[in-house]
Amino acid sequence: MxxxxxxxxxxxxxxxxxxxxxxxxxxxxxxxxxxxxxxxxxxxxxxxxxxxxxxxxxxxxxxxxxxxxxxxxxxxxxxxxxxxxxxxxxxxxxxxxxxxxxxxxxxxxAWAPYPDALQVLSTLRERGVRVGVVSNIGWDLRPVFRAHGLDAYVDTYVLSYEHGVQKPDPRLFATACAALGADPRATLMVGDSRPADGGATALGCSVFFVDHLPAAERPDGLLPVLDLVG
Structure with missing residues (x-):
């Protein structure tokens, strides 16, 4: 599970x-x-x-x-x-x-959340599912989450520039799992890049991919995550 x-x-x-x-x-x-x-x-x-x-x-x-x-x-x-x-x-x-x-x-x-992001994150919180954000990035994205009201649903952020490691290196995913006290084999990685986010499979994580589209063109791409999480 x-x-x-x-x-x-x-x-x-x-x-x-x-x-x-x-x-x-x-x-x-x-x-x-x-x-x-x-x-x-x-x-x-x-x-x-x-x-x-x-x-x-x-x-x-x-x-x-x-x-x-x-x-x-x-x-x-x-x-x-x-x-x-x-x-x-x-x-x-x-x-x-x-x-x-x-x-x-x-x-x-400069950023907009996908239309279903709030629903998915809040539902995961209601179910007691812990959530991490793992990003290849060169700056602190936490203010973006706070400004759009999504920070309350994230338990940890693991950002490549803070660790000197970028996806698909499994060390970045391992850091996130450790911060959450999670077993990688019971962890789902959700991303839009098969080469980068697919690196989580090296730890035993399952993965789910979404399409990197403008927000208005992908209104419900995250919703299947809720069916994958018990």
């Missing part, structure tokens, strides 16, 4: 805003101006570059960024360097906007 559930963050419980929303927010805050026709084109270029954390993967990682990209979730500095490096592949009206874009993606307002 499953007694513990581990969730990924981006693409699983939360989805980041669109690249265009991301860019418009930063341009507005900075008082920078792009011709209206250029906004959508620049947002598309940033998305293709993979510059928005939690958004699309890069179409191509430049050779000079390949090492950073592979290790990006192992520290806050590596994460920022990798994503601002990708962002700088796209010209912007002010070079300072690349750092501003990175800062924006860490704001709670």
């Amino acid at each position: 499953t007694s513990t559930v581990l969730f990924d963050f981006s693409g699983t419980l939360f989805r980041v805003e669109s690249a265009e929303s991301w860019l418009r927010s930063v341009l507005g805050t900075a008082g920078s101006v792009l011709p209206e026709g250029e906004v959508a084109r620049t947002a598309w270029a940033l998305e293709a570059a993979g510059a928005l954390p939690g958004g699309a993967s890069p179409v191509r990682v430049p050779d000079e960024l390949a090492g950073l990209w592979e290790a990006r979730d192992e520290s806050a500095d590596l994460h920022r360097a990798a994503y601002t490096g990708l962002s700088r592949q796209v010209p912007l009206p002010d070079p300072a906007l690349h750092e501003a874009l990175y800062d924006r993606h860490m704001e709670p307002a």
